Amino acid sequence: MDGSKGADGTPRDGNDEMGSNSVEAAGRNGQDAIGPEVFDALRRVSTATITTQLFARGLRNAFMAGLRPLNPAFTRMVGEAFTLRNIPAREDLDVLSVFKDYDHPQRLAVESVGPGQVLVMDCRGQTRAASIGGILATRLLRRGAAGLVTDGAVRDSPFFAQLELPSFAAGVCATTNLARHHAVDLQVPIGCAEVPVYPGDVIVADAEGVVCVPRHLAVEVARDALEQERLEEFIQAEVEGGAPLRGTYPPDENTLRRYRSR
Ligand SMILES: O=C([O-])CC(=O)C(=O)O
Ligand SMILES: [Mg+2]
Structure with a gap:
């Protein structure tokens, strides 16, 4: 995947508080290698965000509807x-x-x-x-x-x-x-x-x-889900402040510039 973009196509910003490097390192060794920071990150994001990250990777049937x-x-x-x-x-x-x-x-x-x-x-x-x-x-x-x-x-x-x-x-x-x-x-x-x-x-x-x-996607989904939620928090505040959807959701270059320089 392009390192500058999240799976949903939104750019990642640099100050990833989970620390992408440590997370990717944690996932390198296969079955026993999911680090605690990955679980921590997944605990902080919504199931809605996770389903979007999975959808972006082609997985459309991951949410256990009805439970x-x-x-x-x-x-x-x-x-x-x-x-x-x-x-x-x-x-x-x-x-x-x-x-x-x-x-x-x-x-x-x-x-x-x-x-x-x-x-x-x-x-x-x-x-x-x-x-x-x-x-x-x-x-x-x-x-x-x-x-x-x-x-x-x-x-x-x-x-x-x-x-x-x-x-x-x-x-x-x-x-x-x-x-x-x-x-x-x-x-x-x-x-x-x-x-x-x-x-x-x-x-x-x-x-x-x-x-x-899926286990093999946990590291990248955790990383990109955190970034998606940071961006969506910004968009949410914009919409609460009266911004129209056009240009805001999804964010155009102008909105992204303001997001990055906030
Ligand atoms: O029979 C069962 O399903 C077990 C049960 O009630 C319990 O664990 O309290
Ligand atoms: Mg009982």
Whole structure:
């Protein structure tokens, strides 16, 4: 990519407070190389901005439409995806006694999510049973998880409304998971709200919802998203001050000059 321009075509200014160099260095070594400054940057930008940055790179299906935060006081979330895939339940297999096995995939998933990771569950959009409940979510919190995401439902939702763990779901349903879901695989590619999620992708959420950033794009999206928001803050102030859209949004050369010399 042209070093002087962001992915949305807007120029970057020089005083990048995240420090582009340190960020790019952090991403060089592949799977284990996303630096904390990248997560910090993604935590500071909106999911809307991130979807624009992904769109500019050809990715149009990254936002998990329809998922809502369960505790409006805890929506900011950034972490690597730890995935759990469910298939439809079968009555003869999915009975209460399966949980006598502490290594049941649903329980194993909860006990495997690492500090800073986000448990992302594929429930095929099926909300007529819970995918997780309050006790398991509490365990995730104690393990240091960054949050949980499901395209199914949760049970114990009044508890989730108080829980200090960012949690996003497509609905609420008191019925236990076994009624609809059979947990099968951990750490495999999944679909969540029709969005592909690969283990290790970077999951970002705010009050609007959840977006999945493919891992290999996390560094540049974080960098360019910060710059997009700086510019948009300026544009917002211009529009609040009475500026018309023409020349302002998107900014023409005049507006950009004033932005750069502010
Ligand atoms: O059966 C479940 O989904 C688990 C549950 O209620 C909980 O974790 O509190
Ligand atoms: Mg419960």
